[in-house]
Amino acid sequence: MSQPILSSRPSDEISDSEEPLLSGRIKQQIRRDKWTQLVLFVWAVVATVGVVVVSVFYQNAGNEPAQTKFPPSGKRNVIFMVSDGMGPTSLHVTRSWKQYTDDLPYDKTLFLDKHIIGTSRTRSSNSLVTDSAAGATAFSCGKKSYNGAISVLPDHSPCGTVLEAAKKAGYKTGLVVTTRITDATPACFSAHVNMRSEEDRIAEQQIGDYPLGRVVDLMLGGGRCHFLPSSTPDGESCRNDDRDIINEAQTKFGFSYVSNRAGFDTLHKGKNVSLPLLGLFAKTDIPYEIDRKDKDYPALWEMAEAAITALSDATKDSDQGFFIMVEGSRIDHAGHANDPVAQVREVLAYDKTFKKMVEWAEKSDVQTVVVSTSDHETGGLTAARQLHAEYPDYLWYPSVLNNATHSGEYLATQLATFPHLDDEKKLDRFIRKEILVEGLGVLDASEDEVKRLKDTKTSASYTLSDIVSRRAQIGWTTHGHSGVDVNIYGIGPALAKLSGNHENTDIGKFIRDYLELDLEAITKELTHKGIKNADEDLSWMGKSLADITENPNWITNQVDCYHGEFKREVRGVLHPCAHQPHPQ
Secondary structure: OOOOOOOOOOHHHOOOOOOHHHOOOOHEEEEEEHHHHHHHHHHHHHHHHHHHHHHHHHHOOOHHHHOOOOOOOOOEEEEEEOEEOOOOHHHHHHHHHHHHHHOOOOEEEEEEHHHHEEEEEEOOOOOOOOOHHHHHHHHHHHHOOOOOOOOOOOOOOOOOOHHHHHOOOOOOEEEEEEEOOOOHHHHHOOEEEOOOOOOOHHHHHHHHOOOOOOOOOOEEEOOHHHHHOOOOOOOOOOOOOOOHHHHHHHHHHOEEEEOOOHHOOHHHHHHOOOOOEEEEEEOOOOOOOOOOOOOOOOOHHHHHHHHHHHHHHHHHOOOOOOEEEOOOOOHHHHOOOHHHHHHHHHHHHHHHHHHHHHHHHHHHEEEEEEEEEEEEOOOOOEEEOOOOOOOOOOOOOHHHHHHOOOHHHHHHHHHOOOOHHHHHHHHHHHHHHHHHHHHHOOOOOOHHHHHHHHHHOOOOOHHHHHHHHHHHHHHHHOOOOOOEEEEEEOOOOHHHHEEEEEEEEEHHHHHHHHHHOOOHHHHHHHHHHHOOOOOOOOHHHHOOOHHHHOOOHHHHHHHOOOOOOHOEEEEOOEOOOOOOOOOO
16 A cells, blocks of 8 residues: 655664664764854854954055055046036947948947946936036036026025036146036036026136136136127127236236137147137037037037147146136037937037047056046937827838038028028028038928928028938937936946936035045135125125025026027027027
8 A cells, every 4th residue: 555645664764864863863963063163153253353453454554456446546637528418329329320430340339338337317406407507516516506697596595516626626627618617517617607698707706806816727628709808799798798818817816718720720739738728619509519620619629638648738737637627518519409410410420529538547556547427418309200190110210311511500591691581492402402402411302391391491400300310210208307217337446336326416526526626625715715704795706696586486497498500490489598500
């Protein structure tokens, strides 16, 4: 009869290994094992304590390997780069377009792709979607603030920046951009105003007319109109007063000045620079890369190379190095305009600049970190677009972006300034041939598209960009910013601290800690020297808190207008913030 499953087996079926367990003969062996485990445990504890003690001793003795110390000892440089408005999809679109253009395999990526270390969250203090001012304040002060704030906190008090603190600590400092040097990102490192639109006041502070005096040793970019007196002929000034800030920079603060490509070339790639240096190469923004002519305007990578050469030479006999902020500014503008043609060229120019900064840092005998990130993404760019109600295609066409010879912004200006806008036949011919075929490479324009261009002839940038985007099947969700996380790139062992996902303020804190800067001391100095009377009216910061209190809609209106050049006609009515198109 078969045994029940749980019944005991007969004694003759008990194995040799099982018998001691049942008989109790293993008890003595168990006692021995317990003593062995106890001895091993005590030995492990002693060994661990010994390792910790030795590690602490070597660290205190200065014998810890340099690559594991933070902050490192000795001379240091920081090259901080901002790809304004560049999100993860911008990298995909540019990478795929370059692979198509240069007939590259899919594993040939951008230089940036090889140096990604983390991601950054971008919200501001008052919105899940930041603007560039609040985003750059997070980088410069390591603190959150409201959209539109230029290194001031939500209570409208100034916060010391890493550039100001670096200058105070003996570092040389620089700013390189492709927009106006008074635009939000560079302003946040070198000025303090309650609203980013106060670019006249920002220009004054940048040359040294504010409580700390001059803190920037080198500035290269556009925005000449905010430095010229309003009486300057030919509409070259956009100031609201007759102050000549360029003259003040030279006579009061010792700046040397260059204003065009010829002047830039005299700098001999940074080897012939007298600091402090102010270089303003365009009335407003330097043109997009696709529109820029080498003989007319320096490229971002040219300015950046000249800047680090000049700053490196200026610090070669110093115990301190330099801090520089380099911004690929107009990636953001291409996003606002929903212009993929301009976007891919701007991202590629930034990638080239990043590569040159990394190569320079790797060759330098001074410890140098290169950190790159975006303040936000712009445009809600998508690398696919469903044009019809039917099931979508899984594709987009980089070839379309190759056909265009100019940006929508450039072509819109050409159309708006066409001398025969009222001549229907001449206008029609100009649009079809010069704008669509020669400018965008579009050979199959519909009659509806031609009509749309005629209807928006003084503000056609959006229409032109949409004509290209639809053919490339590239999508956009907004003409503003989005709240997507952005990438962090860089080189240097210390950058392990920025691996993973971070708040944007962590990047500012990293720069502060790497250079061992005292931002709080700068904040106290700004507040103390800036107070003009008992009620703490910080009027040196532009519009005062009283002005803002009396006009509660002022900030809201200014935030709505700060990208006015991209707000065009709505149902035939020109937006009140819109700038009239003008040649660069």
